[in-house]
Amino acid sequence: MASVTITVNGKPMTGEAEGRTLLSTFLREELSLTGTHVGCDTSQCGACVVHVNGEPVKSCTMFAQEANGADVSTIEGQANADGSLNTIQAAFQEHHGLQCGFCTPGMVMSAAALLKENPKPSETEIRDYLEGNICRCTGYHNIVKAIMAASGQDVSAIAAE
Amino acid sequence: MPKDGGIGASTKRREDVRFLTGKGRYTDDINIHGQTYVYFLRSDVAHGRINKIDTADAEAMPGVVKVFTGKDFEGVGGIPCGWQVTDRFGEVMQEPAHPVLAQGKVRHVGDPMAAVVAESPEQARDAAEAIEYDIEELPAVVDMKEALQDGAPKVHDDLTSNLCYDWGFVEENRDAVDEAIKNAAHVTTLELRNNRLVANPMEPRVAVGDYHAGTGDYTLYTTSQNPHMIRLLMGAFVLGIPENKLRVVAPDVGGGFGTKIFHYAEEAFCTFASKQVNRPVKWTSSRSEAFISDAHGRDHVSKIELALDSDNNFVALRTDTYANMGAYLSTFAPSVPTWLHGTLMAGNYKTPLVYVNVKAVFTNTVPVDAYRGAGRPEASYQLERVVDKAARELGVDPVALRRQNFITEFPYATPVAVEYDTGDYNATMDKLLEIADVSGFESRVAESKARGKLRGLGLNCYIEACGIAPSNLVGQLGARAGLYESATVRVNATGSITVMTGSHSHGQGHETAFPQVVADMIGIDATQIEIVHGDTANTPMGMGTYGSRSLAVGGSAMVKATQKIINKAKKIAAHLLEASEGDIELKDGAFSVAGTDKSVAWGDVTLAAYVPHNYPLEEIEPGLEETAFYDPSNFTYPSGAYCCEVEVDPETGKVEVLAFAAADDFGNVINPMIVEGQVHGGIAQGIGQAMLENCAYDSDGQLLSGSYMDYAMPRAADMPMFKVDHSCQTPCTHNPLGVKGCGEAGAIGSPPAVVNAVVDAVQRAGHHDVTHIDMPLTPSRVWSAING
Incomplete structure (x- = not known):
């Protein structure tokens, strides 16, 4: 066991971690930040995506001890200061980009990383970027639409509304 | 325009806020x-x-x-x-x-x-x-037909064999169907596998x-x-x-998706x-x-025969199916290949004679049970593939062949024991042809050809039996449970409402859609209504959510309970207004005396129920809380027509789904946004089954597809944007909302459309010997089919 301190959503937090403890486990079990979800054990599903020092990371692929001293953003820190949904979150709600909500934290964190890197992604660019995020509910249609809308693009012509 | 927050409005989901901010409370968070x-x-x-x-x-x-x-x-x-x-x-x-x-x-x-x-x-x-x-x-048994051979290793030593049951339906039709097939002008036969899937919520x-x-x-x-x-x-x-x-x-x-x-x-x-x-x-x-x-899904091997007369009318249909049960019987496993499959084998057609034989088999694999659609996708896949093949063999337009055989008069009693209450299969087909721009397809074929690609178009229609179901009927069929649903509507003193439902929401948006119904009935804002579900301690005993039953059965229970509330509230209002109960009208959250300007607000009536100072205590009890149980008199029968357009790369066999359109008849729709989302998700699971997903065992019973590294889950880049339409509406005739259920349609209707499209693409390229390719349509399978 070792003490690990990370800054989560702007707040320093400390907990204990074994060498084998994953960052996802550390966030959920040690820091009680259960918004980050674990949907697989082969780093495929992306439900656990967080940002570490500004970069999107599947938190099941990183040991907690590796993250010692890092700046971590999770789904719990994404809303606006007044508690209202941020642009991406609001677009997911507006365009029904989630159903059961389990993959959603990872989707929102990946979408945020995508828009930081590519502020006006095309449909194809969004679909390709989400290669590491699996959703079983939505068929992705409304997720893609939500991300396009969050980037300020007109989605009114996209089918099925 | 529907009232905001009422029936027909695409109200945004209230549950999204907690899910989007990491504040959901899933079981692992406890x-x-x-x-x-x-x-x-x-x-x-x-x-x-x-x-x-x-x-x-x-x-x-x-x-x-x-x-x-x-x-x-x-x-x-x-x-x-x-x-x-x-x-x-x-x-x-x-x-x-x-x-x-x-x-x-x-x-x-x-x-x-x-x-x-x-x-x-x-x-x-x-x-x-x-x-x-x-x-x-x-020694293990994995293959179903091998498991039934004499001397095969037995999964359970105390059973006589690996055969769970040999089911025939309708058994009295067995000989007549054989006779009709023997004497038919044309018989189309197809052998196919409905691939084993893992639900993977x-x-x-x-x-x-x-x-x-x-x-x-x-x-x-x-x-x-x-x-x-x-x-x-x-x-x-x-x-x-x-x-x-x-x-x-x-x-x-x-x-959940069933599992x-x-x-x-x-x-x-x-x-x-x-x-x-x-x-x-x-x-x-x-x-x-x-x-x-987790219980797996599908895994049927079938041989289907469709007999037609010389005018191309369907005269008989027979299917022989082997259904994998796995090593043990999961909760609903025996019902899936029988009552959820055989009763749907008439499909959208007037075929007068149908016989379904199902052999359910134990193997040394994970138990198999219901997965989104459960039996109905297996029925629809066989039917819509064999009809497509028949059209090709007879050289007739597949749409015309379908239309010629469509059921057009309702109610319609099928030869497989169910009675369809409503439907308009030509209407959904017309709508589909329009939204899929089928008339422009040939020019798109030419465009693909110019790029060296083979373009194909696949159509199909489907019907399903949802809203499962009448308890007395399923009891006769072997269910060891009732299949009603329940709701308690608790009106609080200041007028807000808590609805406790036996249904369960795990992505379907009940917390948003159910209040829309109650809000509409009473005329108050939906935000005043809260849905409680998922806890046996504070909900009436209900049977839960599956089989596209939540709104059709659970929603109907809620309507019944709300109607009881309204009836009692009118009595209270009549007392407060010193009027006759029969003269009381409820509109926009206020009770008024017909033909006068006298009225009392919803909140005043609810307060009177809990602070009964001026209250007809000799006639009615205080409080305003009612429970209702609703047991439907029939299944509901959503139907529709689907179209898939694909492009095949003849060099590699790789298939790309370019477009997918769905025209569904769900009867009345409470929240169109949620309904469309349900269809999207169902289509993606159907495309996943047709294109990507396969749960594979080796002959020793080792699972080969045991993680997301081997089991191909559909990803965003595998899917096109979908065109979905639900404007063709023939409301259900026997539930108070006129709704039919929409949760499974996409997964039922889409696999045959995809396979029909790929077969169409390779046939157009001159590979007339390719009449079927088993799912999933991997590049290797498609390439092998093209290249013999």
């Missing part, structure tokens, strides 16, 4: 003080005799609280099956025992044979590795058992689509705990063990574990 963790040691062979399990070393490992084996469950009930099928000879199915932990033998890879309860998940897993066991590996299963020694009460938190049913099955049949001492909670659940309907051994284990160790016991499935312990 931790109870003093909790222990269980790790299951699972069989790594498909079939074997347990000679020895020695737990001594494991018990001495750090943090270990207790190690359990099958011996600890002697005298405890097994996992029950909820449906008993009677075979075509009048005998009941063979029903093997299903112990919580394996006793004597292991029967599939993943069969749990020991369980370690420890202070931490890591300690439990470490200790499981110290369990010494000697499993004598036995993104949230793996979790169970937390919590026994309270002070009261003797048990609580189970579990990832379930139907907590009341788990309480009944586990309490009554496995552990012998009466309902008053057992609470089952299914909080936010991260998708979270069933009662599983891990739920019973955690509940049982929490008393044994006198501490809460938690199990969180890993994804790898889910692949070998």
Whole structure:
């Protein structure tokens, strides 16, 4: 066991971690930040995506001890200061980009990383970027639409509304 | 325009806010003080005799609280099956025992044979590795037809064979169908496999058992689509705990798709063990574990024959299906290939004679049960593939052949025992042809050809039976449960409303859509209405969510309860307004006396019910809370037509789905946005089945597709944007909302459209010998089909 301190959503937090403890486990079990979800054990599903020092990371692929001293953003820190949904979150709600909500934290964190890197992604660019995020509910249609809308693009012509 | 927040409005989902901010409360988010963790040691062979399990070393490992084996469950009930099928000879199915932990033998890879309860998940897993066991590996049966051969290894030694049942439906038609096929002008035959799938809700299963020694009460938190049913099955049949001492909670659940309907051994284990160790016991499935312990779906092998007369009218249909049950009977497994499949084999057509034979087979694989659509996708796939093949053989337009044989008069009694109440199959077909721009297809073929690609278009139609179902009917068919639904509408003193429903939402948006109905009936804002679900302690006993039944059955119960509320509230209003009850009208949240300007607000009436100072106490009780149970008189029958457009690369066999359109008839629609989302998701699962997903075993019963590295889940880049339409609406005639259910349609209607499209593409390129390719349509299969 070792003490690990990370800054989560702007707040320093400390907990204990074994060498084998994953960052996802550390966030959920040690820091009680259960918004980050674990949907697989082969780093495929992306439900656990967080940002570490500004970069999107599947938190099941990183040991907690590796993250010692890092700046971590999770789904719990994404809303606006007044508690209202941020642009991406609001677009997911507006365009029904989630159903059961389990993959959603990872989707929102990946979408945020995508828009930081590519502020006006095309449909194809969004679909390709989400290669590491699996959703079983939505068929992705409304997720893609939500991300396009969050980037300020007109989605009114996209089918099925 | 629908009233905002009322019926017909695309109200944004209120539950989204918690899910989008990381504040959902899923079962794995629940931790109870003093909790222990269980790790299951699972069989790594498909079939074997347990000679020895020695737990001594494991018990001495750090943090270990207790190690359990099958011996600890002697005298405890097994996992029950909820449906008993009677075979075509009048005998009941063979029903093997299903112990919580394996006793004597292991029967599939993943069969749990020991369980370690420890202070931490890591300690439990470490200790499981110290369990010494000697499993004598036995020959396994994986292939269904091999399993039925004489001398095949038996999955269950105490059964006469691996045949669960040999079911015929409608048995009296058997000879007539054979005769009609023999004498028909044309018979189209097709053999196909409906590939085995793994449901894969993104949230793996979790169970937390919590026994309270002070009261003797048990609580189970579990990832379930139907907590009341788990309480009944586990309490009554496995552990012998009466309902008053057992609470089952299914909080936010991260998708179900059928596989979270069933009662599983891990739920019973955690509940049982929490008393044994006198501490809460938690199990969180890993994804790898889910692949070998969640019930799988589909896995039918069928031969279908469609007989036509010289005018191309369908005259008879016969299907012979082998259905894989896996190693044990999961909760609803026997019903899927029989009553959920055979009764749909008439499809949208007037075929007068239908016979369905199903042989259900035990194999050394994970149990197979309902997965989104459950039996109906298997029926629709056979029918719509064979109709497409028939059109090709006869050289007629597949749309015209379908239209010629469509049922057009309703109600319509099929030869397979169901009565369709409403539908308009030509209307959905017309709408589909329009939204899919089928008339422009030929020019798109030319455009693809110019790029060296083969373009194909596949069409199909479907019908399903949803809103499962009338209890007396399913009881006759072998269901060991009722299939009604319940709701309690509790009007609070100041007028807000809490609705407790027996339905369960795990992505369907009940918390938003259900209030829309109540808001519409009373005329108050939907935000004043809250939905409570998923906890047996505070909801009336209901049967949960599956079979596209929540709104059609659960919503109808809620309507009935709300109507009782309105009736009572009118009595109170009449008293307050000093008018006759018959003159009271409710509109926009106010009661008024007809023809006068006298009125009283909703909130004043509700307050009077709880502060009954001026109240007709001699006539009615105080309070405003009503419960209703609704048992439908029939299934509902959603229908529709789907179109898929694909492009095949002849060099590699790679298929790309370029466009997908769906025209559905769901009857009335409460929240169009949610309905469209349900269709999107269903289509994606259907395209996933047709293009990507396959649960594969080798001949020794080892699972080859045991993780997301091997099991191809559909990703964003595999899907096109969908065009969906639900404007063709023939409301259901027998439920108060006129709704039919929309949850499974996409998964039922889409696989045949995809396969029809790929066959069309290769046929257009001159490969006329390619009449069928089995799902999933991997590049290798498609390339091999093209290249002989």
